[in-house]
Amino acid sequence: MSRAAELLRDMGRLLTRSHDLEETLENVVRLVARWMHAGGCSIYLSEDDGSTLVLRATRGLRPECVGQLRLRVGEGIVGAALESRETIAVPDWQRDDRFRLFPESGEERFRSLVAVPLIMRGMPMGVLTVQTARPRTFSAEELELLETISAQVASIIMNARLIALVAREGNIEPRSAARPEPFAAGTILRGIASSPGIAAGPVHLQRPQLDLDSLRYQPAASRRGEWRAVQSALRQTIRQLGDLRTAVGERLGEDFADVFTTHIMILEDQTFRQRLERHVAEHGDGARALREVLEDYSSIFAATPDPTIRERADDIRDVIGRVIEELVGVRQHNPPLRDGVIVVADWISPSDFVLLETEKIAGMITAHGGPASHASIFARSLEIPAVTGLPDLLERIRPTDRVIANGLDGEVIVNPTPEVLEEYQQRAQGFRRLWGRLDELRDLPSCTLDGREIRLSANIGGLNDLALAEHYGARGVGLFRTEILALSSRGFPDEDEQTRVYRNVAQRVAPDPVSIRTFDMGGDKAFPGEGVQERNPQLGWRSIRFLLDREDVFACQLRAILRANDPGNIRILIPMITSMDELDQTRAILAEQCERLGLSKLPPLGVMIETPAAVSIADHIATVVDFFAIGTNDLVQYVLAMDRENERIAASYDAFHPAVLAQIRRTSDVARAADIGCSVCGELAANPVAVPILIGMGISELSMTPFSIALVRQIVRALDTEKAEHLARSVEDCARASEVREKLWRAFVKMGLIDDRDLGPVIRRLLAARRSERRSTPPERSGMLPS
Incomplete structure (x- = not known):
């Protein structure tokens, strides 16, 4: 084991076993000084006002200065490091004008100084310093190691501050709620088909809402015995969290597993345990005590004006809820998933999705969301049948139920009879037979009958998606959703981490191109660490608006992309451009980062066309970019x-609306006139019945979830370009989406695909006319089979 690995191991043990913050910080400075062969190591923490730093622990400075030595943020090298949020390494402070000497501290005996800011989820917490008696130039590896340690220490400080906040507040009385009756056997629920396929299996409730007041629990006979039971539940929960942390770390990396380290720290915190023990001693009911502490913490964190702390309320509720479930014997979501389960949830956010053991999931059912929601997109990427749009589901489903998730028709059948189960198993076999047939076309070119090549590329969210892209024969990556990296790590990855990921993807895909979309945060994708709440987030501070305001995040990502472009196949894609001003600012920042790295040539630059504003000024945008990528999800x-x-309103969300098709047509025409590329990378690209219109409009690249490529390739190979162009011109006269579908129906009849044994049912279902639904009622059937 390397010295760096040994230090990180020792640091991890120290941080997870310590309970008192001051003691922990003293242990940290002692450990770092010893391992770095440094005479001095200190930790300065920021005060509540955010403008002052105070010495809180030291090895090498005079001990009496702890708690007394203060400096302003921006003052000296230490203050400058926090203000800039960047590490500052000075081999000899006597040669640096920024140094501020505090004679009372005794630091005049030191010469070198490294100051590393302590940042937690974008929030400045303090500074870690290392000093040596002789001038010294720290290596890049040493600085990277100190930054890793600083990130761990910042997490500890954040947790300690949250615990201290609770210690100053009072108790909150819990609330109760009753649950309705469970579903009767054989109940058929009508939702929205959001990922194709049919799956049957036992229910796995993802993050169920426990009715804490109604839990039946018999405490131990004595209060001492009850406290032992609570301690046992804490130990079991910590063990489970440790297993989860290991599993997620192996799958997604250590940074992504840090959330579970935080959860373990909460349960091991001395203040938390003392508070819990006091409640048990008062009334002898461990479940009630945990519930009281849960409400205490959650209410206090949710009420604080600090957005970062507010976000932690869910972490507190999750981790203490796990302990309650362990104590009373309810285990809906603590253990790892069983093989072949149907995950049932209220709504699965992108940040939730990356924590699931997706290889064990047979199907998914969510109460909220539509076919274009991110949960549905992820399900299709992983070939998981899914149904959405069942708002009353969680009120009545039980963890002991077995269900059928019909992602072809949007049906969910609860506790089906053996006869019904057999019927759906046969339908599932038919669906698999179709996909097996399409798989045989994987290595064939995606060319029309007259020889026009259509590039079929993949939408991905990370390295894990590349295997599927390769399996289905994708020609490059048309959309790399980099925000998944930020959401999965619950914070923006640093430049080096991003560079490694982007370079890995580019190397694996080369020589085919990779379009890396910069962070598309906001809207339905929460900002890591920003705590932003808006009345209408889809029209608010999102995508390029966020990036231009947070130039530090934007510039860091652009540098990472530029550094990763060793294979020369990377394209940069900017989301949600609505004005030339935004594009001008973007190009200026990109040029600045390129100059900073000493690069003479920029990668191809493209923009997402996903608003009517962008379509309206597309001819101006085309003069300064290299390609368009039409994002139909947001455009619709x-x-x-x-x-x-x-x-x-999912039944009315229709990409075949003539107004939508007119926007796509104009964008494609502008791109062709400007001689730049134009792709479609939204869900419409993955809808096989849309392919004739898109190709007829001149689109030359379709980017989609890897799973969809096989079916789309089959349609491309059955098309004649001249007939597709005629079809695209004919739909310009349509006033209704139903008229567009009628024209498509006739086209597929002429192609001979409507009566195909396996493909015909899929096309007929996709082209079924969608009747209008009342706003208060979800559609009985989706009539739609997205990718």
């Missing part, structure tokens, strides 16, 4: 003024 949303996550 903004053209039709419909929330794509709202299952109540």
Whole structure:
């Protein structure tokens, strides 16, 4: 084991076993000084006002200065490190004008100084310093190691401050709620088909809402015995969290597993345990005591004006809820998933999804969301059948139920009879037979009958998706959703981490191109560490608006992309451009980062066309970019003024609306006139019945979830370009989406695909006319089979 690995191991043990903050900080400075062969190591923490730093622990400075030595943020090298949020390493402070000497501390005996800011989820917490008696130039490896340690220490400080906040507040009385009756056997629920396929299996409730007041629990006979039971539940929960942390770390990396380290720290915190023990001693009921502490913490954190602390309320509720479940014997979500389960949830956010053991999931059912929601997109990426739009589901489903998730028709059948189960198993076999047939076309070119090549590329969210992209024969990556990296790590990855990921993807895909979209945060994708709440987030501070305001995040990502472009196949894609001013600022920042890295040539730059504003000025945008990528998910949303996550109006969210098709046509025409590329990378690209229109409009690249490539390739190979162009021109006269589908029906009849044994049912279902639904009622059937 290397010295760096040994230090990180020792640091991890120290941080997870310590309970008192001051003691922990003293242990940290002692350990770092010893391992770095340094005479001095200190930790300065920021005061509540955010403008002052105070010495809180030291090895090498005079002990009496702890708690007394203060300096302003921006003052000296230490203050400058926190203000800039960057590590500052000075081999000899006597040669640096920024140094501020505090004679009372005794630091005049030191010469070198490294100051590393302590940052937690974008929030400045303090500074870690290392000093040596002789001038010394620290290596890049040493600085990287200190930054890793600083990130761990910042997490400890954040947790300690949250615990201290609770210690100053009072108790909150819990609330109760009753649950309705469970579903009767054989109940058929009508939702929205959001990922194709059919799956049957036992229910796995993801993050169920426990009715804490109604839990039946018999405490131990004595209060001492009850406290032992609570301690046992704490130990079991910590063990489970440790297993989860290991599993997620192996799958996604150590940074992504840090959330479980935080959860363990909460349960091991001395103040938390003392508070819990006091409640047990008062009334002898461990479940009640845990519930009281849960409400205490959650209410206090949720009420604080600090957005970062507010976000932690869910962490507190999750981890203490696990202990309650362990104590009373309820284990809906503590253990790892069983093989072949149907995950049932209220709504699965992108940040939730990355924590699931997806290889064990047979199907998914969510109460909220539509086919264009991110949970649905992820399900399709992983070939998991899914149904959405069942708002009353969680009120009545039980963990002992077995269900069928019919992702072809949007049906969910609860506790089906053996006869019904057999019927759906046969339908599932038919679906698999179709996909097996399509798989045989994987290595064939995606060319029309007259020889026009259409590039079929993949939408990915990380390295794990590349295997699927390769399996289905994707020609490059048309959309790399980099925000998944930030959401999964619950914070923006640093430049080096991003560079490694982007370079890995580019190398594996080369020589085919990779379009890396910069962080598309906001809207339905929460900002890591920003705590932003808006009345209408889809029209607010999102995507390029966020990036231009947070230039530190934007510039860091652009540098990482530029550094990763060793294979020369990376393209940069900017989301949600609505004005030339935004594009001008973006190009200026990109040029500045390119100059900073000493690069003479920029990668191809493209923009997402996903608003009517971008379509309207597309001819101006085309003069300064290299390609367009039409994002139909947001384009449909903004053209039709419909929330794509709202299952109540999902039946009207229709990409075949003539207004949407007109926007795509104009964008493609502008790109062709400007001689730049134009792709479609939204869900419409993955809808096989849309392929004739898109190709007829001149689109030359379709980017989609890897799973969809096989079916789309089959359609491309059955098309004639001249007939597709005629079809695309004919739909310009349509006034209704139903008229567009009628024209498509006739086209597929002429192609001979409507009567195909396996493919015909899929096409017929996709082209079924969608009747209008009342706003208060979700559609009985989706009539739609997205990718």
